Amino acid sequence: xxxxxxxxxxxxxxxxxxxxxxxxxxxxxxxxxxxxxxxxxxxxxxxxxxxxxxxxxxxxxxxxxxxxxxxxxxxxxxxxxxxxxxxxxxxxxxxxxxxxxxxxxxxxxxxxxxxxxxxxxxxxxxxxxxxxxxxxxxxxxxxxxxxxxxxxxxxxxxxxxxxxxxxxxxxxxxxxxxxxxxxxxxxxxxxxxxxxxxxxxxxxxxxxxxxxxxxxxxxxxxxxxxxxxxxxxxxxxxxxxxxxxxxxxxxxxxxxxxxxxxxxxxxxxxxxxxxxxxxxxxxxxxxxxxxxxxxxxxxxxxxxxxxxxxxxxxxxxxxxxxxxxxxxxxxxxxxxxxxx
Amino acid sequence: xxxxxxxxxxxxxxxxxxxxxxxxxxxxxxxxxxxxxxxxxxxxxxxxxxxxxxxxxxxxxxxxxxxxxxxxxxxxxxxxxxxxxxxxxxxxxxxxxxxxxxxxxxxxxxxxxxxxxxxxxxxxxxxxxxxxxxxxxxxxxxxxxxxxxxxxxxxxxxxxxxxxxxxxxxxxxxxxxxxxxxxxxxxxxxxxxxxxxxxxxxxxxxxxxxxxxxxxxxxxxxxxxxxxxxxxxxxxxxxxxxxxxxxxxxxxxxxxxxxxxxxxxxxxx
Numbered sequence: 001x002x003x004x005x006x007x008x009x010x011x012x013x014x015x016x017x018x019x020x021x022x023x024x025x026x027x028x029x030x031x032x033x034x035x036x037x038x039x040x041x042x043x044x045x046x047x048x049x050x051x052x053x054x055x056x057x058x059x060x061x062x063x064x065x066x067x068x069x070x071x072x073x074x075x076x077x078x079x080x081x082x083x084x085x086x087x088x089x090x091x092x093x094x095x096x097x098x099x100x101x102x103x104x105x106x107x108x109x110x111x112x113x114x115x116x117x118x119x120x121x122x123x124x125x126x127x128x129x130x131x132x133x134x135x136x137x138x139x140x141x142x143x144x145x146x147x148x149x150x151x152x153x154x155x156x157x158x159x160x161x162x163x164x165x166x167x168x169x170x171x172x173x174x175x176x177x178x179x180x181x182x183x184x185x186x187x188x189x190x191x192x193x194x195x196x197x198x199x200x201x202x203x204x205x206x207x208x209x210x211x212x213x214x215x216x217x218x219x220x221x222x223x224x225x226x227x228x229x230x231x232x233x234x235x236x237x238x239x240x241x242x243x244x245x246x247x248x249x250x251x252x253x254x255x256x257x258x259x260x261x262x263x264x265x266x267x268x269x270x271x272x273x274x275x276x277x278x279x280x281x282x283x284x285x286x287x288x289x290x291x292x293x294x295x296x297x298x299x300x301x302x303x304x305x306x307x308x309x310x311x312x313x314x315x316x317x318x319x320x321x322x323x324x325x326x327x328x329x330x331x332x333x334x335x336x337x338x339x340x
Numbered sequence: 341x342x343x344x345x346x347x348x349x350x351x352x353x354x355x356x357x358x359x360x361x362x363x364x365x366x367x368x369x370x371x372x373x374x375x376x377x378x379x380x381x382x383x384x385x386x387x388x389x390x391x392x393x394x395x396x397x398x399x400x401x402x403x404x405x406x407x408x409x410x411x412x413x414x415x416x417x418x419x420x421x422x423x424x425x426x427x428x429x430x431x432x433x434x435x436x437x438x439x440x441x442x443x444x445x446x447x448x449x450x451x452x453x454x455x456x457x458x459x460x461x462x463x464x465x466x467x468x469x470x471x472x473x474x475x476x477x478x479x480x481x482x483x484x485x486x487x488x489x490x491x492x493x494x495x496x497x498x499x500x501x502x503x504x505x506x507x508x509x510x511x512x513x514x515x516x517x518x519x520x521x522x523x524x525x526x527x528x529x530x531x532x533x534x535x536x537x538x539x540x541x542x543x544x545x546x547x548x549x550x551x552x553x554x555x556x557x558x559x560x561x562x563x564x565x566x567x568x569x570x571x572x573x574x575x576x577x578x579x580x581x582x583x584x585x586x587x588x589x590x591x592x593x594x595x596x597x598x599x600x601x602x603x604x605x606x607x608x609x
Binding site: 093 | 498500501503504505506507508509510511514518519522523525
């Protein structure tokens with residue numbers, strides 16, 4: 001028996017003055033899951049989230065939340081909460097007032113408000129800061145106030161629009177874990193927009209990769225990494241991303257295809273034994289390993305990882321090899337060919 | 341050369357300040373001395389408060405004060421309500437012909453209120469508000485300047501706050517009341533100061549629409565008190581003038597900083 005998905009997007013389209021916003025977005029999001037909308041800027045991930053929130057209305061398609069058609073419902077009737085990129089805290093209200101803003105608007109009794117406020121502040125570690133104004137808080141604290149406001153009402157669906165992009169790198173890692181833990185503990189459904197694949201891959205159960213208003217691939221992080229649907233996904237996911245080689249350069253594959261290979265599957269071999277001869281382009285020391293960038297006329301993004309510090313002089317010619325099992329084959333249009 | 345320019349700047353400023361404050365200083369001088377001492381500028385003549393006593397007894401000043409106070413309050417409340425709603429509509433709502441309507445409102449800024457006095461008079465009479473405080477205040481409530489000011493203030497509110505309030509369940513009026521109005525507080529204060537000082541000093545229009553002591557504001561009362569047919573006593577008139585400007589003057593001294601900032605803010609925006 002399968003439970004019906006909690007949030008359903010059916011063939012959603014939204015265009016701005018004839019220009020493309022998003023097109024043909026269909027998505028099923030199960031309850032209690034963490035879904036990340038990932039993509040480069042301008043790909044429509046924020047638009048999708050705003051359509052879901054009710055801040056924009058779609059031109060086509062249907063949106064269902066918890067089995068109810070909310071395609072044209074007002075944002076306030078959708079029973080969801082949202083964390084904004086800029087946090088959108090009300091600067092004239094104190095932390096406590098910001099958090100209970102929605103409860104007050106919905107006329108929740110004062111006693112209940114106090115209990116929920118205390119709980120939300122406790123979860124987010126903000127106790128003792130109730131009377132501060134947002135202007136007197138650090139970036140991380142403001143972010144937590146925004147989180148507290150999102151969870152205080154106990155809405156089952158929480159939307160997050162790049163909530164970490166205004167934090168510094170160190171804090172970002174800590175908050176990332178906090179958000180993930182919060183989502184698990186409360187059992188809420190989170191839809192999370194980000195352009196940072198590390199965030200998406202590390203937090204999400206399902207990653208939705210978008211480009212130019214279309215969904216490119218939906219799947220678990222490991223699926224996107226190990227079985228990219230097309231060359232865009234292959235080149236977007238992973239650091240370093242997958243290298244793409246024109247099939248003509250490798251014997252055994254016909255022309256007109258593209259072969260993808262990840263850096264960790266490439267080995268450097270003595271001259272004459274390799275399947276591809278390339279030139280060393282750059283060496284980048286990453287700490288535990290060294291990333292050697294390679295140049296080949298038919299390949300883009302080719303590189304190989306060597307353990308430890310192992311710089312190679314630029315311009316050196318080396319041979320590389322790889323196993324057929326680790327190759328990803330894409331057809332001329334860039335789509336993944338079914339595994340043979 | 342540079343120091344000369346600097347000197348001229350300061351000199352000009354001081355000269356203007358003296359010219360500006362001279363009448364007020366003279367009024368203060370005249371009000372606190374007997375008439376003959378005042379006009380002869382007899383510097384060693386004795387100070388007196390007699391003029392204030394005479395002036396206070398000469399007209400229902402308390403009533404006038406109350407009227408002016410009521411007038412500026414009624415106008416301010418009306419302006420706040422109307423300019424808030426209109427400013428919000430122009431800043432954040434979409435409706436057909438919005439830009440044209442806004443230009444029409446702005447055009448009101450180019451028209452001197454004095455030009456409209458006859459038309460306003462007829463209108464107030466038709467509404468049956470002749471010789472009432474509401475009638476005096478009515479023409480100023482839908483202030484184009486105020487609408488413009490509020491529109492600018494509301495436009496400066498980040499759209500994300502609006503959206504956050506929407507998601508938290510606020511209706512349009514709720515958002516206006518809970519988000520926009522509190523954030524525009526400095527603008528309200530600035531506008532209130534400008535509005536109160538303008539209407540405290542307004543004379544021509546109240547003179548025309550009021551004709552009883554029950555509705556007359558201070559300015560009109562003062563002019564009738566000082567009219568030649570009541571006999572000109574420069575000291576008593578000065579005392580009455582000092583009394584009518586005193587509240588505003590004291591308020592100005594207390595709120596000096598905010599007042600200057602208010603004008604700056606209103607001017608810059």
